[in-house]
Amino acid sequence: MGVSSDEKVLVQDLKIDPAYVVSPEFRPNKGIGLCEDVENIPVIDLTPVLAHYNHEPQALGEVVAQVEKAAVEWGFFQVVNHGVPLTLLDEVEAEAKKFFELPIEEKRKVQRTFDCPLGYYDGEFTKNVKDWKEVFDFAVQGSLDLPKSFYDDEEEVVIHKNQWPDNPPKLRESCENWASAVERLAFKLVELLSLSLGLPANYFNKYFENHSASIRLNYYDKCPSPDLVLGVSRHKDGGGLTVLVQDEVGGLEVRRRDGEWIRVFPRRDAFVINIGALFQVWSNNKYQSIEHRVVVNEHKERFSVPFFFNPSHKSNIAPIPILLDSHNFAKYHPINWGKFRKMKNDGNFKNLGIEDLQIEHYAIKA
Numbered sequence: 001m002g003v004s005s006d007e008k009v010l011v012q013d014l015k016i017d018p019a020y021v022v023s024p025e026f027r028p029n030k031g032i033g034l035c036e037d038v039e040n041i042p043v044i045d046l047t048p049v050l051a052h053y054n055h056e057p058q059a060l061g062e063v064v065a066q067v068e069k070a071a072v073e074w075g076f077f078q079v080v081n082h083g084v085p086l087t088l089l090d091e092v093e094a095e096a097k098k099f100f101e102l103p104i105e106e107k108r109k110v111q112r113t114f115d116c117p118l119g120y121y122d123g124e125f126t127k128n129v130k131d132w133k134e135v136f137d138f139a140v141q142g143s144l145d146l147p148k149s150f151y152d153d154e155e156e157v158v159i160h161k162n163q164w165p166d167n168p169p170k171l172r173e174s175c176e177n178w179a180s181a182v183e184r185l186a187f188k189l190v191e192l193l194s195l196s197l198g199l200p201a202n203y204f205n206k207y208f209e210n211h212s213a214s215i216r217l218n219y220y221d222k223c224p225s226p227d228l229v230l231g232v233s234r235h236k237d238g239g240g241l242t243v244l245v246q247d248e249v250g251g252l253e254v255r256r257r258d259g260e261w262i263r264v265f266p267r268r269d270a271f272v273i274n275i276g277a278l279f280q281v282w283s284n285n286k287y288q289s290i291e292h293r294v295v296v297n298e299h300k301e302r303f304s305v306p307f308f309f310n311p312s313h314k315s316n317i318a319p320i321p322i323l324l325d326s327h328n329f330a331k332y333h334p335i336n337w338g339k340f341r342k343m344k345n346d347g348n349f350k351n352l353g354i355e356d357l358q359i360e361h362y363a364i365k366a
């Protein structure tokens, strides 16, 4: 908890559980400007990619160049004309809303546990502070196999199956339809990133064929003290690529390279794409996984759906050899994705009292 004794906010005056209170320096709008007219993250039109993939190399080349620029300068961009029907989103949102409105005992029937990372959860810690949110996680392939332990060298894996609630009965179908549509888009985006690094379009297919993608339904309730808490504390996404839709309420903020927090302009017709830690490693820091956070508000609840596109758990991730040369040595030791994920999951589940495992822990010291 981030309330110190010399602060004006006294614990007994808090309208919320102190476990949610963020340290003063990380609270929303503290010291860092948030202006409406500030340059926002780039919006890239995917029409040439989807409509004329093989016929218009020049148009495709322009999209690839925009992706490269956005990935270098921001680590974040939005895409429009992405081919995913918004009606599918309407359905997921309607079903998710019914689910999150259920009494807590109902939701806890599909509760995530320390052993099973899928299902409903309302106690996630990011940076060891409780997030003001409820989530429902499911694996796009139906199940996830994770190594039994981060520390063990044995290859023992545990298979975790999706936990679907009986109620609302259509949640599963709407989520699965959504997952298939976004999965296609995610593969296209990985191809674009591959081209943007000067690699063949299918370079990353070997990692993603047996992917371990998961989808999260994020529900951020109204909050009586939005200035003291965060929906999600500052963090970087640890996987490959995040493909996220948010509703019109807004609240996602990205930390620009100069340290300013920039609100991502909410567009229902757009996906927010975010470079994860693994592309940072593959690209040997050409692309960066950028810190972001979610601010909540007093008057409106908010809903977002990230698709975390992650490679197979067996993947060992290291800087791509053909991108390296005598001026650009590998900056990371190889990382086993399954183990890295297992460790991150355990840290999100409870306050381990230590700094989260970050990709930087694998950096090769110069």
Ligand SMILES: O=C(O)CCC(=O)C(=O)O
Pocket: 216, 218, 232, 237, 244, 246, 251, 252, 292, 293, 294, 303, 304, 305, 306
């Ligand atoms: O809700 C959002 O817009 C972002 C959520 C997020 O960053 C995450 O779940 O990793």
Ligand SMILES: [Fe+2]
Pocket: 235, 236, 237, 292
């Ligand atoms: Fe995130």
